[in-house]
Amino acid sequence: MAAGFTTNPTRSEQLLFLTDDQLRQGIELMYFAYRGFTADPDRILEEREYGRAHHRAIHFINRRPGLTVNELIDLLGVTKQSLNRVLRQLVEDGLVDSRVGVEDRRHRNLYLTEPGQALEQELSAAQRRRMRAAFSNAGPEAVAGFRKVLEQMIDPELRARVVGWLDRP
Amino acid sequence: MAAGFTTNPTRSEQLLFLTDDQLRQGIELMYFAYRGFTADPDRILEEREYGRAHHRAIHFINRRPGLTVNELIDLLGVTKQSLNRVLRQLVEDGLVDSRVGVEDRRHRNLYLTEPGQALEQELSAAQRRRMRAAFSNAGPEAVAGFRKVLEQMIDPELRARVVGWLDRP
DNA sequence: CTTGGAATGTCAACATCCCTGACATAAAGT
C-alpha cells in the first residue's frame, strides 16, 4: 500500500505521505502508541494510588531539582490548584521536599527525597525499557525521524520554551 | 548514570541512540507532542461540552460504521459502563445512531448521523492540519521513521489486533 | 421445549482528576 516510488516520482507522488489517509494513520498511531507509552508507569502508579499527574511532577522535579511551583505549573500546563493537590500528597508521603526559597522566600523549591528518587527510577526505568525496545527495533534512522516529527507536533509556543530544554542533561 | 560508553567506540557508537539520555529525550518528546496532538480537538470539544472520550468514540464509529459496542470497547480499552455514558450522550444529542443488530439482536450497531459526521470532519480536519504541518516540515523519510517507532511502542497484544487495521481504508 | 448459562447492553452510585472562582498569607517591589 505504501511506497509507490518505483519510477521517477512525479511531484504529486512525492507528496503522497501528506494524503488524508496517511495523516489519519499517523493520528491513529499516535493514539495507540501513547497508550503503550503510559501503560507501564500507570501500573506502577496504581499500586501506590497515584495518577499520571504525580508521575509528571516527579519526572520534572527530578529533571530540574530546585525548580519552583510556578515553573512546574508552566511546564505542565495545569492550574496551581490541580498541581497543589498532587504536590501536597507527594510531600506528605515523603517523596518530595518543598523548601522555602533562599533569595526569594515566596518561592518553594522542589526536590525529590531519597524515596522520591527511588520511585522516579522505577517509573523511568519502566518507560525507558519500552522506549528502548521501540528504538532498537526501529533503528537509528527511524528514531531520528521520530524525533523530527514529534518536535514539529509540539505547540509552537511551548516548543520555543522547551526546545534546548530536552538536550540539557 | 547515563552513557558510560567511553571505550570500544565502534560497536557502542552505533548504539548511541539507545543511551538513557536519548531515551529520556524520546519520553519527553512523546509527552509534549501528545499535548500538541490533542490541543486542537480539545478546543472544539470544549465548545460542545464534550471530552476526549467523545472524540475517540466518534473517530472509530466513523472509521468502522456499524461496529458494535463491544468492538468499540475492545478498541478503546475502557469499560462498557464508561463508554455507555458517552454513547448515550452522543445518541441523545443526535450525533450517533444505535441500531439493534439484525443477526444478533443483543448487538448494537453504531453509526454517525449527518451532524455526527459533520463534527467528525471538524475534529479530524483540525487534527490533520497539525499532523500535515509536522509531516511536511519533517519530510517523508522522517515520517517513515516516526511511524516505525510508534508502531513498536504499541502494546504487543494491541499491535497484533490493530496492525493491518491502520492500513484499511 | 424448557431452562440455565453466557454475552451484551443499560442504569446507578461512587471515586478521581482537572478545571474555575474566590479568598488568604507572606514576601518582594515601588
Added chain:
DNA sequence: ACTTTATGTCAGGGATGTTGACATTCCAAG
C-alpha cells in the same frame, strides 16, 4: 503604605473511570 507576585486553600462543577446490579437476548444441554 500600597501593589504585585508566589503560593496555598476551600468550594463547586464537569469529564472519565470504576464496581455492582439488572435486563435482554442468544444458545445449548437436558
